[in-house]
Amino acid sequence: MNKWYMNPGEQDDIVISTRIRLARNLDDFLFPSKLDAATKTQIGGIIKDALDGCEPALNFTDMSALSHLQAVSLAERHIISPEFTVQAEGTGLLLSEDESVSIMLCEEDHIRLQVMKPGLDLDGAYEEADSIDNKVDGKVNYAFDDGIGYLTSSPSNLGTAMRASVFLHLPALTENGRISDLANTVSKLGLSISGVYGKRSSPIGDIYQISNRLTLGITEQTAISNLQSIVMQLIAQEKTSAQRLLEDTAGQDRVFRALGILKNARVLGGTEFMQLISLVRCGVAGGLIDIPIEKINTLIIEMQPATLSVTNSSIETVAQRDIARAEAVRNSLSQ
Amino acid sequence: MNKWYMNPGEQDDIVISTRIRLARNLDDFLFPSKLDAATKTQIGGIIKDALDGCEPALNFTDMSALSHLQAVSLAERHIISPEFTVQAEGTGLLLSEDESVSIMLCEEDHIRLQVMKPGLDLDGAYEEADSIDNKVDGKVNYAFDDGIGYLTSSPSNLGTAMRASVFLHLPALTENGRISDLANTVSKLGLSISGVYGKRSSPIGDIYQISNRLTLGITEQTAISNLQSIVMQLIAQEKTSAQRLLEDTAGQDRVFRALGILKNARVLGGTEFMQLISLVRCGVAGGLIDIPIEKINTLIIEMQPATLSVTNSSIETVAQRDIARAEAVRNSLSQ
Secondary structure, three states, X not given: OOOHHHOOOOOOOOEEEEEEEEEEOEOOXXXXXXXXXXXXXXXXXXXXXXXXXXXXXXXXXXXXXXXXXXXXXXXXXXXXXXXXXXXXXXXXXXXXOOOOEEEEEXXXXXXXXXXXXXXXXXXXXXXXXXXXXXXXXXXXXXXXXXXXXXXXXXXXXXXXXXXXXXEEEOHHHHHOOOHHHHHHHXXXXXXXXXXXXXXXXXXXXXXXXXXXXXXXXXXXXXXHHHHHHHHHHHHHHHHHHHHHHHHOHHHXXXXXXXXXXXXXXXXXXXXXXXXXXXXXXXXXXXXXXOOOHHHHHHHHHHOOHHHHHXXXXXXXXXXXXXXXXXXXXXXXXHO | OOOHHHOOOOOOOOEXXXXXXXXXXXXXXXXXXXXXXXXHHHHHXXXXXXOOOOOOOEEEEEHXXXXXXXXXXXXXXXXXXXXXXXXXXXXXXXXEOOOOEEEEEOOOOOEEEEEEEEOOOHHHHHHHHHHHXXXXXOOOOEOEEOOOEEOOOXXXXXXXXXXXXXXXXXXXXXXXXXXXXXXXXXXXXXXXEEEOOEOOOOEXXXXXXXXXXXXXXXXXXXXXXXXXXXXXXXXXXXXXXXXXXXXXXXXXXXXXXXXXXXXXXXXXXXXXXXXXXXXXXXXXXXXXXXOOHHHHHHHHHHOOHHHHHHOOOOOOOHHHHHHHHHHXXXXXXXX
């Protein structure tokens, strides 16, 4: 079955994906950090039962049964949080076949439900998350306060307990250095922006996640609509900058050389791959290169180190992984 | 009409071309350095007349009528010597349509006849040069001494007055650093080896010219046979080194990245082009890349700066030339 990220979406020349994440807790239990493994397992069972017959169907995975590589691969694909790769006993994962819907069971909260959509689709993602949330809500008692809203383990999520995120590819705004100014502006508007891959101080691949920070005293709809309007402005600014970059022969040269290397290299490290695919994605978005953007997005997800290793059992060393990455990229881009 | 270098030749995975050059002087005149323009023109006329009806037909060019760019382009293509680009009054050039036969009139000697062949073909080139030489010899009196042989302006050419050269592509021996040892060995055997492009101290493109140095007390046949045997040894050594280089994934990676850049770049400087095409040529010679080697050789000749500018009248700046080079290379390699 196709994964969710293999499909096109709105504004997908610049917006890679949209994510809605809801945190929920059951009223009858302490927060997960205070629970033993058996109780966590019990809670997981309650939630699994509550979602029986859910559309899409969610498959259960006992986190402690996974290899570390499999867990890291889930985090690379943003299906679980990096913290959840520790795989404490009793924690679990519910995941739809296309990987668009996932629920971490007994991570920081009892329920961490997320819905991913390709391109910009905050309303669509929220609707689907809300409908799954309602299904559970009808069968369990949520920890909820009429004045505050949903109660969460961390005070920063109190209220809507919703984190809406948009993943943007902003190569031109990174190139011309405007991204740091924009991060400051966005921060003043109650949103946060950070690099998705690499270290926070030096993100690679020019992919950024922009999210709402406020959850208290604000409705989900207002938070989403604020985020949507900032994202539309970022898209417009990136397009203007990208046009300027790609009008220039030197800019075109960089984009096409990146394509030439990706289509021909025999060894491709993870960081170099991200730098080159970012240039190629910029060229695709700008109409210079004719490759479906979903194919680029798929490579960005599937060429991450642990994910590549999980899907290719012959990889045992970094050197083998870099050769396998080069081969997979070549095959994908030459089709 | 096709140029001579567009055809395949023996050992042409490593040997780019073979050249025989003969120096001759007319007995009734002083050496060119002692002559005025009118007398040089007179000598040019005598030689032109002597070669009337020659096969291949030789077209006359008054060197002083050329632009400097045209003259430099002739030197880049090894049709004339770099010194001959000064275009003194009275000097001329006889050139066959396929550019394989050329005669500089009143360069250092009255006649500097050369025959170029693709690949390794010392005997073929010598035979043709000898036959043209005989044609002239039947109509003029050469400056010749029974004891010494042909008399030449520079003592270093006395005797056979023949310089036999083979142009070799030796990327692997350059890469592993063995080329400087080989240059010493070759020198002790009475031959000289030097880089063809770039500065002598740092040749670019890994192309070397190996020539006989001795002309006195040795027959043409012996000089040619010595050169041939050293060239065969260099070919064998290069093949062994290249095989080792291309067995390695890192070596293959370099070769294919070079191909990817050449097929995609929008801006390509002269030095970078030579470095990349050398890697690609190595890959073609090693059977990794399927491109006719003559196409590579043709690019090496036709992408040189002055030659590119001469054939592309819209080029006025270095930046425009680098764009035009990238476009021409792309078009050639994508066919």
